[in-house]
Amino acid sequence: MHLPPQLLSTREVATFAARGFLRFDGLVDAELNDAFLHEFEAGFARPKPAGTPLAECYAPGSGIARLLGLPRVRGALHSLLGPGPIFDHHFFHVLDGRPSRPQPLHQDSTIDTRRAFDVQLFYYPQAVTEEMGGTRYLPGSHLRLVNEASIARYQNVLGQEHLVCPAGTVLLFHHGLWHGGGQNRSGQRRVLFKLRLQPSVPQHRHWDTSDLGASVLDPQPIFVPGAWDESDIQSILCTSERWYEDDTQRLEYINRVQLWRYLLGDERADAHYWSTRVENEQHRAG
Amino acid sequence: MAHRQQVLILYLANSALDSRVVSWAMYDGTGEDEHLPGDSDVPPYASGLAALRDGWRLIQMSQLVPPAPGREFTVSYQRYEFLFEKWLPMPDRDEGPPSS
Numbered sequence: 115m116h117l118p119p120q121l122l123s124t125r126e127v128a129t130f131a132a133r134g135f136l137r138f139d140g141l142v143d144a145e146l147n148d149a150f151l152h153e154f155e156a157g158f159a160r161p162k163p164a165g166t167p168l169a170e171c172y173a174p175g176s177g178i179a180r181l182l183g184l185p186r187v188r189g190a191l192h193s194l195l196g197p198g199p200i201f202d203h204h205f206f207h208v209l210d211g212r213p214s215r216p217q218p219l220h221q222d223s224t225i226d227t228r229r230a231f232d233v234q235l236f237y238y239p240q241a242v243t244e245e246m247g248g249t250r251y252l253p254g255s256h257l258r259l260v261n262e263a264s265i266a267r268y269q270n271v272l273g274q275e276h277l278v279c280p281a282g283t284v285l286l287f288h289h290g291l292w293h294g295g296g297q298n299r300s301g302q303r304r305v306l307f308k309l310r311l312q313p314s315v316p317q318h319r320h321w322d323t324s325d326l327g328a329s330v331l332d333p334q335p336i337f338v339p340g341a342w343d344e345s346d347i348q349s350i351l352c353t354s355e356r357w358y359e360d361d362t363q364r365l366e367y368i369n370r371v372q373l374w375r376y377l378l379g380d381e382r383a384d385a386h387y388w389s390t391r392v393e394n395e396q397h398r399a400g
Numbered sequence: 401m402a403h404r405q406q407v408l409i410l411y412l413a414n415s416a417l418d419s420r421v422v423s424w425a426m427y428d429g430t431g432e433d434e435h436l437p438g439d440s441d442v443p444p445y446a447s448g449l450a451a452l453r454d455g456w457r458l459i460q461m462s463q464l465v466p467p468a469p470g471r472e473f474t475v476s477y478q479r480y481e482f483l484f485e486k487w488l489p490m491p492d493r494d495e496g497p498p499s500s
Binding site: 215216217218219250257258259260264265266267268269270271272274276294296297356357358359360361362365366368369 | 409411412413414419421422423424425426435436437438439440441443473474475476477478479480
């Protein structure tokens with residue numbers, strides 16, 4: 115039976131716009147995790163060429179097709195990419211049990227100036243312990259325009275996350291999120307399946323917008339002590355990360371607003387007036 | 401006596417040397433320690449000034465560069481990079497055989 119997709123809420127999509135990822139711990143059940151690993155051992159079919167519609171990529175009933183068919187996975191991908199996503203590539207990142215060196219921080223692919231974005235799905239069919247070198251990632255780094263491994267010098271950054279998770283965990287990354295594989299000190303093999311998908315349509319309002327009130331677009335009073343509401347969309351978009359420089363955090367908000375406008379399909383959107391203020395250019399009449 | 405260099409790179413929250421550390425890296429030319437990506441979640445110092453007070457020598461800081469026209473709102477690399485060094489004495493490698 116094909117269950118309907120579970121779409122993301124507006125708050126979840128705003129969190130993705132602000133932090134560059136969503137995390138679903140233990141989303142996939144043990145039966146599918148085991149079946150997936152069994153297929154991995156046997157060898158998955160050769161992937162389709164980049165640019166193939168995702169719907170044509172995986173045989174029905176295969177482990178990857180079943181993963182992508184889960185209501186939460188299907189709904190989240192639809193919410194972020196819209197209908198008809200395009201296959202870019204997939205890859206199995208495997209750290210065998212031997213001691214490994216950690217991967218430096220990097221952005222995948224290369225410089226990417228689009229406002230549209232790709233989604234990278236990370237699936238861990240096994241539990242990942244601290245010793246197994248789970249993916250290290252940096253919340254809020256996705257909008258920084260850098261070039262792949264040029265950021266390798268940043269060995270450690272305040273607020274970096276080291277993935278430790280139960281089996282069946284799925285992460286969805288904005289393509290720009292800084293990340294790197296950890297150091298496997300466990301003696302156990304660690305398997306990560308990564309799938310990059312592109313949109314085929316504008317990524318406007320494909321999530322469950324029933325919680326999208328008119329107030330999302332309304333200006334709000336700013337710099338009011340005690341008025342901060344962490345669940346408010348504009349506040350989500352204006353929540354800083356510990357590693358942001360004092361001045362850059364406001365530029366981050368402006369860039370998040372650009373992404374949020376694209377997701378809403380509405381160029382009027384703002385968060386706490388950061389963009390509107392600097393766009394207020396009155397033109398002389400005549 | 402030979403010496404070897406240790407390099408400490410601190411990224412600070414603003415252009416002031418006494419602002420807080422937000423990112424860091426260390427390279428040890430003595431070979432005593434190896435510092436790897438993701439090996440620490442706690443900065444070695446609270447600020448650049450704290451590193452100075454611990455004997456690190458500042459050798460470079462990032463310049464304040466006006467944003468390029470049309471790129472004023474672009475976010476990219478960490479802005480406030482401060483480079484420190486220490487030189488540590490090492491046992492001579494070519495000491496030769498001990499005299500009898």
